Amino acid sequence: MGTNTINTNKTYLVTGAAGFIGFYFSKKLLDQGCKVIGIDNLNDYYDVNLKQTRLDQLQPYETFTFIKGDIADKTKIMETFEEYKPDIVVNLAAQAGVRYSIENPDVYIQSNLIGFYNILEACRHYPVDHLVYASSSSVYGANKKVPFEESDFVDNPVSLYASTKKSNxxxxxxxxxxxxxxxxxxxxxxxxxxxxxxxxxxFGFTNKYFAGEPIKIFNNGDFDNDLYRDFTYIDDIVMGMERLMANPPEAKEGAPHRVFNIGNNSPEKLMTFIGALEKALSNALGCDVEFNKIYEPIKPGDVPATYASTDLLYRAVGFKPQTSIEDGLQKFADWYVDYYGVK
Structure with a gap:
């Protein structure tokens, strides 16, 4: 196992810095005194105010530089690499969402394929110590064998989003x-x-509750064969990323390229997760919360189970996610009630 510490003398480029994972990861680097160049196009796929709120927490750091730009803009990316010469690149900018990729395929090709190609080209022309990039559990498609292992066959993606990530x-x-x-x-x-x-x-379930609307659960109301999801709390993701980033692969056998699952290794039934969310909101509000539930058939592109084997991650950097859904959802519920002022 290699080092687990971040080198504070390096310059870090984080794309998607106003995004969910990008914000937390940038903040972790900045808290340790690192120089971080953040890129984000602040698109309106979801509430721009939330992206701005995240960005507002990064701006006060003296070692943070923000560039509003799109990774699909090759000139902008090349200029950024030329000016800042990042040592380590963390590519988290992507058009996210499985279902949205069915409605709006163009943006996935722009951001996830052309954008990522631009990052690779920049790393080629301005060599870096390490490129860390976001893939997705969706590459496992409708694989039946669980837990999903990095060595599994992943050539049957069931959404365009998944195929862009496999392409990456x-x-x-x-x-x-x-x-x-x-x-x-x-x-x-x-x-x-x-x-x-x-x-x-x-997040959507919580929004619906406060709007007085029912939530839709896409599992046919089949509780015996409920959807399983490997829910992973943000702090665990950041810690796993931090350790992997400090340990770039070496070209021992073939290309210096590796892929890791970062998941919780303990999948929860969707209904268990919903129950934990109701309880967390009840605690945050001081009253009983119960969602009004409507059951519908599973959506195209959705998979019945996501379940990560984290053995490879543990062997590489000695890390395994620890946060329970009860603890993680309580932190989310407390934040939501405070941020949206819904007490």
Missing amino acids: ELMAHTYSHLYNIPATGLRFFTVYGPMGRPDMAY
Whole structure:
């Protein structure tokens, strides 16, 4: 196992810095005195005010520089690398969301393929110590074997979002092989927490509750074969990323490129998660909260279970996520009630 510490003498470029994971990761680097260049296009896929709130917490750091820009803009990316010469690049900018990729495929090709290609080209022309990039648990598609292991066959994606993420892994491997760019892909499993993404189910359910609307649960009301999800709290994601970032792959066998699952390794039934969210909101509000539930068939592109094997991550950097959904959801519920003033 290598080092677990962040090198504060390096310059870090974080794309998607106003995004959920990008914000927390940038803040972690800044808290340790690192120089961080943050890029974000602040698009309106979800509430821009929330992105601005995150950004407002990064701006006071003297070692933070924000660039409003899109990774699909190759000139902008090349200029940024030319000016700041980052040592480590963390690419978290992407068009997220499985269901949205069915309605609006163009933005996924722009951001997730062309944007990522631009990052790879920049790393080729301005060599970096390490490229860390976001992949997704969705690359496992409708795989039946659980837990999902990094060595599993992942050539059957069931959404365009998933296929763009699988493409990122292939592209990174190629650039790693051709230009000796140390690269690490992260397959995230349902990340949640305060200041999270409003398009995620737990956030949407909470919004619906306060709007007096029912929540839709896409599991056919089948509680025996409920959807399983590996919910991973944001702090665990950041810690895993921090350790992996400090340990770039070496070109021992083939390209210096690796892919890791970052998940909780303890999948929860969706209904258990919803129950924990009701309890967390009840605690935050001091009254009983129960969602009005409507059950519908599973949506195209959704998978019945996401379940990460984290053995590879543990062997590489000695880390395994620890936060229970009860603790994580309580932190989310407390933040939500405070931020939206819904007491």
